[in-house]
Amino acid sequence: MRIRLNKRFIIQSAALAFLFFLGFFSSIICPRDPLKPGYSPGLTPPSPTFPMGTDQLGRDVFSWVLCGIRVAFYVGVTATLLCFAIALIVGAIAGFYGGIIDQILMRLTDLMMSIPRFVLIVVFAILFGSNINNLILIIGGLSWPRLARVIRGEVLSLKEREFVLSAKVIGCSDLDILFSEILPNTIPTILPLLSLQMAHSVIDEVGISFLGFGDPEVPSWGRLIALGRAAIFAGGWWVLIWPCIVCAIFLLLINLLADTLNDILNPRTQG
Amino acid sequence: MKDRMLTYFAKRIIQVPLIVFIVVTMGFIILKLAPGDPVAHFAGEGASPEYLEMIRRAYGLDKPILEQYMTYITGIFTGNWGYSPSFERPVLTVIMERLPLTLILSLAAFILALPLGVLLGMTAALKRGSLIDSFIRSFATFFNAIPAFIIGLLLLFTFSVNMRLLPIGGFQTIGVTYTSILDRVIDILQHIILPATSLMLIWMVDYTRVTRNRFIEALLSDYTRAAVSRGIKWRRILFKHVLRNSILPVVTLAGVQVGYMLGGVILTETVFSWPGIGMLIVQAVSYRDYPLLMGVLFISSLWVSITNIVIDIIYMILDPRVRLQ
Numbered sequence: 001m002r003i004r005l006n007k008r009f010i011i012q013s014a015a016l017a018f019l020f021f022l023g024f025f026s027s028i029i030c031p032r033d034p035l036k037p038g039y040s041p042g043l044t045p046p047s048p049t050f051p052m053g054t055d056q057l058g059r060d061v062f063s064w065v066l067c068g069i070r071v072a073f074y075v076g077v078t079a080t081l082l083c084f085a086i087a088l089i090v091g092a093i094a095g096f097y098g099g100i101i102d103q104i105l106m107r108l109t110d111l112m113m114s115i116p117r118f119v120l121i122v123v124f125a126i127l128f129g130s131n132i133n134n135l136i137l138i139i140g141g142l143s144w145p146r147l148a149r150v151i152r153g154e155v156l157s158l159k160e161r162e163f164v165l166s167a168k169v170i171g172c173s174d175l176d177i178l179f180s181e182i183l184p185n186t187i188p189t190i191l192p193l194l195s196l197q198m199a200h201s202v203i204d205e206v207g208i209s210f211l212g213f214g215d216p217e218v219p220s221w222g223r224l225i226a227l228g229r230a231a232i233f234a235g236g237w238w239v240l241i242w243p244c245i246v247c248a249i250f251l252l253l254i255n256l257l258a259d260t261l262n263d264i265l266n267p268r269t270q271g
Numbered sequence: 272m273k274d275r276m277l278t279y280f281a282k283r284i285i286q287v288p289l290i291v292f293i294v295v296t297m298g299f300i301i302l303k304l305a306p307g308d309p310v311a312h313f314a315g316e317g318a319s320p321e322y323l324e325m326i327r328r329a330y331g332l333d334k335p336i337l338e339q340y341m342t343y344i345t346g347i348f349t350g351n352w353g354y355s356p357s358f359e360r361p362v363l364t365v366i367m368e369r370l371p372l373t374l375i376l377s378l379a380a381f382i383l384a385l386p387l388g389v390l391l392g393m394t395a396a397l398k399r400g401s402l403i404d405s406f407i408r409s410f411a412t413f414f415n416a417i418p419a420f421i422i423g424l425l426l427l428f429t430f431s432v433n434m435r436l437l438p439i440g441g442f443q444t445i446g447v448t449y450t451s452i453l454d455r456v457i458d459i460l461q462h463i464i465l466p467a468t469s470l471m472l473i474w475m476v477d478y479t480r481v482t483r484n485r486f487i488e489a490l491l492s493d494y495t496r497a498a499v500s501r502g503i504k505w506r507r508i509l510f511k512h513v514l515r516n517s518i519l520p521v522v523t524l525a526g527v528q529v530g531y532m533l534g535g536v537i538l539t540e541t542v543f544s545w546p547g548i549g550m551l552i553v554q555a556v557s558y559r560d561y562p563l564l565m566g567v568l569f570i571s572s573l574w575v576s577i578t579n580i581v582i583d584i585i586y587m588i589l590d591p592r593v594r595l596q
Contacts (some may be wrong), residue, residue: 110290111290111293111294113575114290114294114572114575114576115294115534115568115571115572115575116530116531116532116533116534116535116571116575117531117534118534118535118537118538119533119534119537119552119567119568119571120568122537122552122553122556123301123556123564123568124301126556126557126559127301127302127305128305199416203418206418207418207420207537207538210420210538210541211537211538211541211553212557213556225421225424228424229424229427229542232427232428232432233432233439237428237433240424240428241425241428244421244424244425247421248416248417248421251416251417251418252412252413252416252417254416255412255415255416256412256416259412
């Protein structure tokens, strides 16, 4: 399978790569420690020294926003990988073996989906501690059901296809068929969804931090946005607007990339 | 056939208490396993052991765990959902106070989002490739990507803080005596407009995207071409054939949105201090108010299950193929 590189794909992934670069080197690029207070009196407006101003405690908003990119990528990528791993195991086993295993796994999935995910994430975050790695485990560990269903559906339809049946006839083992015949063919469906899942994971973390249940040791956009919500009543618009804009750009880019991937990989559903 | 439909629904409805039972049991186990002592948290630092013991006895926490569980389960089904320590009132009372506010907010957003979203999607599909289409698509992509609470924060900043046009939050102005019922309605409308708009924008574009895709598919389909060649009026084709065939995914989407409403509004309610279930969840979590937390988990899962059944019924009405199966 060859991904034909189109212009949209190149531009969007280049922009995302640029953000990733900023995030990756944020500890070198960012001028100040984002969580250290007292660089200026509270709520200093944007100026050449503080390009995005400072918050109520004199912390540098620019550094915080910049380091927030790294947090977003860290949470987004790891939580999505965890979610994908669980969804893949559950979905592939349920779809491939069917029968009673399928029944049990799908009832479990239904059960997980019978409580709004964000409610559960909030509850778990407060019960089991809001260390950033805990949050990632919680977000990834609670987000898999929808993806698992999609994978199951794909596996279910693929395993009746001719090339799979012929692999079975020539005596390939189950694992062989699953890994070299079925799963590679689910990629076009799954890849755009994974990209979206990354956006969802970041939104979850930003949301949790916005509510004040996030990791206080980590410069998350969510916590800065919560500070900003208070700051706008004292005229400090910059504390709210900058993290919101950067977060929005980040999410928008990921969503655009997901759309582009979908158009490239599944041309028939293209609008 | 009617019998079969009835058995199907009977089966689905029996599932509801079963799912709720499992959810409540899991919730109970998780809360018991969770680290930290809620009683100590509730009593505050430096509370005497006697005081802690007293609280434990008052809430029945000194009894064996199985007995606590049995009491809780029977309570759930008989309307005794326990007592909320942080609100100092029964859990059910607190939830029933907040639920209508969340319903008002989300239904206001939903009722606008559904028709507007479908209309935008239809417009985009009919003018496919035009400037209007690409405008609607960009609009949809934008609001699909950005979470409602960030939109809400930006609206709050623009209209309430900067322009001072609308109230900054809450459900109604505090300490005002209304001269008439109309006054009160206007006051509530002013408070609801921003949170409802932010939810509405996010929900609306979901319908736009789905409707546009399905509408294009239906427009290009053989049955549409056949209908055109038979000389049926275009308007009739649009509503009788195309719309009818693209509406099922919209119904599915509506089910998902309504079902997860209680989780979806948490952040938006917090932004606008809208005192609904969403803010209640946040409060229950911050105070480690476990009885209230269980109640909220319970009502959320009940809401999802009931919505799923309603969607099934709507599906059967709309799609004859489902009825025959």
